Amino acid sequence: MSVVAPARPAAAAPAPSATRPACELIVEAVRFSYPNKSEALAGIDLSLRPGILGLLGPNGAGKSTLMRILATLARPTAGRVLWNGIDVARKPNALRASLGYLPQDFGVYPALTAREFLAYLAAVKGLSGANARARVECCLAEVGLGDTADRRLGDFSGGMRQRVGIAQALLNDPQLLIVDEPTVGLDPEERQRFRHLITDLAGARMIILSTHIVSDVEASATALAVMDKGRLLFDGTPGELIARARHCTWEWRVAESEVAGARAAHTISQSSRVPGGVLLRVISARAPAADATPASPDLEDAYLWLLASRAGH
Numbered sequence: 651m652s653v654v655a656p657a658r659p660a661a662a663a664p665a666p667s668a669t670r671p672a673c674e675l676i677v678e679a680v681r682f683s684y685p686n687k688s689e690a691l692a693g694i695d696l697s698l699r700p701g702i703l704g705l706l707g708p709n710g711a712g713k714s715t716l717m718r719i720l721a722t723l724a725r726p727t728a729g730r731v732l733w734n735g736i737d738v739a740r741k742p743n744a745l746r747a748s749l750g751y752l753p754q755d756f757g758v759y760p761a762l763t764a765r766e767f768l769a770y771l772a773a774v775k776g777l778s779g780a781n782a783r784a785r786v787e788c789c790l791a792e793v794g795l796g797d798t799a800d801r802r803l804g805d806f807s808g809g810m811r812q813r814v815g816i817a818q819a820l821l822n823d824p825q826l827l828i829v830d831e832p833t834v835g836l837d838p839e840e841r842q843r844f845r846h847l848i849t850d851l852a853g854a855r856m857i858i859l860s861t862h863i864v865s866d867v868e869a870s871a872t873a874l875a876v877m878d879k880g881r882l883l884f885d886g887t888p889g890e891l892i893a894r895a896r897h898c899t900w901e902w903r904v905a906e907s908e909v910a911g912a913r914a915a916h917t918i919s920q921s922s923r924v925p926g927g928v929l930l931r932v933i934s935a936r937a938p939a940a941d942a943t944p945a946s947p948d949l950e951d952a953y954l955w956l957l958a959s960r961a962g963h
């Protein structure tokens with residue numbers, strides 16, 4: 651596994667601040683094509699302020715491509731990104747000095763301890779001396795690894811390694827924290843712990859968390875953007891997305907032998923065994939059957955409804 655070198659800030663990172671200036675990230679008509687001509691982003695507009703943005707979308711939606719552009723690792727083919735009014739393509743250092751990034755393929759040196767690894771990355775980021783040591787200790791504590799900091803990373807669980815990934819992203823006390831698919835491969839308990847950590851870190855920061863798992867952002871996101879095939883399908887609050895899916899969620903009890911047919915004919919968000927059959931949650935503009943009853947949508951239902959509407963179901 652390789653270590654992804656974080657973007658080096660223009661100058662030494664700022665001292666941690668209790669009060670931060672307001673920050674704003676604007677994404678304007680951003681398009682991106684890979685050299686093989688595949689268009690990964692087909693015109694994205696977003697306006698972000700402090701809080702947690704949940705960036706949802708199925709595999710291949712373009713989330714990682716957008717994250718890499720926001721992390722200044724790729725330039726848009728067209729359109730622009732403005733950080734506090736400054737065009738990031740022209741002056742990337744303004745954003746880099748305020749940026750923490752946990753990429754999807756974050757790797758660690760297994761032979762190093764967490765403390766050694768963070769000290770190494772602090773040096774890569776331009777921190778030195780007492781400031782670097784203080785930031786390493788502060789970040790270890792922030793992610794709950796203070797007691798295990800002298801254990802080798804090779805002995806860490808997946809969840810602990812992801813927390814090291816967050817710690818390295820926090821070294822320069824960033825205003826913008828970008829976290830790409832952080833819960834892939836984590837067990838349910840680690841996943842839950844990681845979600846709490848992200849919530850705790852928000853404060854005055856701007857956090858962008860990309861995922862294809864709705865429950866990763868359900869409890870924490872203050873804003874939600876849903877992407878599919880390089881386009882933005884939704885930009886608003888979780889509550890607004892749920893409201894859009896009102897009247898489109900149904901509970902329908904079927905016999906076990908009917909489940910396969912129901913799945914083929916409808917979008918099913920959940921199923922559970924109940925006495926005498928299986929209770930399905932069906933996402934549909936119309937009742938799937940006369941005996942189906944309306945249900946209140948949750949975020950998972952609303953997300954599936956959005957993707958299904960897009961597909962013309």
Ligand SMILES: Nc1ncnc2c1ncn2[C@@H]1O[C@H](COP(=O)(O)OP(=O)(O)OP(=O)(O)O)[C@@H](O)[C@H]1O
Pocket residue numbers: 684685686688689690707708709710711712713714715716831862
């Ligand atoms: N290096 C690359 N070269 C060519 N095409 C690419 C490359 N990386 C991604 N793509 C394509 O760009 C599109 C968007 O991919 P991207 O990885 O940004 O999506 P994603 O939403 O992050 O999905 P995933 O969760 O699977 O990573 C996909 O069609 C993908 O195949």
